[in-house]
Amino acid sequence: MKKGQTEIIGLLVIVVLLIFIIILFVTLRTKPQEKAIGRESAYTASLLTAILKATPCERTDTIPARPVSIEEIIRRGIPRQSTCGNGEARQEYLAKELQIIKGRVNTNQKVNLQILIKNTQNPQDIILVGNSCLGEKTVERRIITGSSSGQQERFEMVLEYCTT
């Protein structure tokens, strides 16, 4: 009996050791991923700056013709004589260009991007490209003041970034 007991204890020790090793292995395998939040913030800030600076067209009422930036179009509207679109309204033109930009910049299926430009004084004057982010997201905002029709206007441009 004593010998039998000793053998059983010995077996138990081995089994316990094995279980311990397996637990260690499982613990090491399933270490959670850390979120790189700083990276997303830098990405959105850089993208917003790049969008506002981009000059997709030029005004032809000056000699020589001068490039017009997206920020300028938001501030002052499309110049009367320009290569900006085919006579569309500012809203329509910007929506089209922002859609193209979003498509070219965001080629990763796992990333969702939304660009929003809203006139804080006129809720109807809004441009929205992309789907809103549900859950955790990184947001970058810029305020742009201008006057396209003689009146002071205030726009807020918002860029939302999240991983799906």
Added chain:
Amino acid sequence: MRYSEVRGKAKYSKKGQIGLIEMIMVIFIVTVLIVVGIVFYTGVLKQSIQKKGGEILSQKAEVELRAIQGMPEIECSKNVRREDCIDTLKLLIAKEVIDGEEKGYYATIFGRKRVLVKQVYPELQGQVENQECTQEKYNQEVYPNNCDTWIIYESRPATITEVNKISVPVSLYFPNAAEDRKNEYRIGELIIESYR
């Protein structure tokens, strides 16, 4: 010798043999378990170190992405003031200086990497995708609509086991000599491919 004595000896001898075999088997199994444990532990440790190495490489690449964006060799500088964009004229020069004459100096800064900038907006017409912008392309009247890629630096190791690629959108500045007000801005991506 009596039969019972012989039988007793045989009994003890068999018991001894069984005992010896038992002991050998136990030692063998324990040794196998220990070896398996060591191999297992080493494997897990190696995996963990490789993963850590990958994470460190990734972290370093992100730090470098921001640092490269702000390098005076490629960053916009207008009237001495810094501007948040990349000067495409400097990108052309970077090929001659950073990836050319002064490569030895910049190798200590960049290491084993490929650093490039690619225009993403506006979309270029024709067979321009992945065309490298060179001095020749720059001299053509259609520039910058004839190319979309600037390679700043490239240094590949003999064998590549891992490539870590990250990028960030950037504003691309196209300076105009004749008329300062005619400067154009486009959107691009600064891409770093780190090699291991």
Added chain:
Amino acid sequence: MKEKRGIAPVFQYIFVAIAGIIILSFFVQSALRQSNISKEVGNIQTVNALEDNLRALEVATNANKEIQLAAKQGITVNKPVCGVLRVENSPQIRTQEAIFSNTELKADKLKVWTVSWEYPYRIMNFFFLADGQTEYIVQGTGRLAEELVGIQRQGEPCCDNFEFIPKIFNVKTNSYTPQSGQVKKYVFINQEPTVAPAPTAEVLKIQTDGEKCDEQGNREDSECTGVVTFYKEEGQETTVFFGKAMLYGSIFAKDKKSYDCSLEAAFERMEKVTKVYEKRAEKLFAKDMQDQLSPNPTYLRIKESLHTLITTLENKKIKVRQLTQADLQEIAQQKEIIQNLNEVLRSEGKGQVF
């Protein structure tokens, strides 16, 4: 007949004891080896993290930070040769950064300040490191002395371009009575030192050219030039600085040898960046020639001036440890020419070189 009953108990105990000692020593050795490896890995991680922190700060025009280390560790900068960084006994890391500090630091919280060096265009960031063991005592009656410690005069325009040594560095003024025990660095601005160098007292004299370093508010950092003297028990050593950032560097550098290391790194980088601008001027001229009937000759002039500066820098780099005021004047004059030519381009509405 005697019955064989296996091995005698004594021998069993001996066998077990020997086996036990062998197994125990194996595990103890492994544990010790693991511990040493851990320490080494820790040091390597720290030096890499330090390098990453410096690179991350590189994009700032003026920023400071306290970097928390895992434990109080020894950090070696520019020792035994220029351009190397090391934590305890980690492998050396080669760096192209210009780091002004003591050659040996010991801290669990490393204080870092970075300032962009422009001469006249942005060239690189300078880094100033300290471990908190040194008190900096600035002595001088002029505005520069006040500005360095952050004293704002009444009625003066505030805050625009008002640059001072960050508070984390323990900078004191004239009236301060130094505490015993800490290493003190006395910085005399435009006056003769009144303290003799000693093992716990470092002495530095900064003589500025005119009042170009003094103006609070609107002024060019690159205009600030002068001569720096490091006082040691065995004598004194003189060198120059050009640009406000370099003036700060002289305050944090341990001695002339350490200062010269960073000066060399600065010259090296200045040469590379100037080459980029030289080629930029060349390309702008070529493009101007393509577009216009009469291309602007200023581009060619500025290209030539930049080329002259490159040659000057190459020559000065060789004698960086013996720079004199005459060398400083030469570089300053060339910088002035380049700056004026760039300004001409701006006034003509042309694309500037920088």
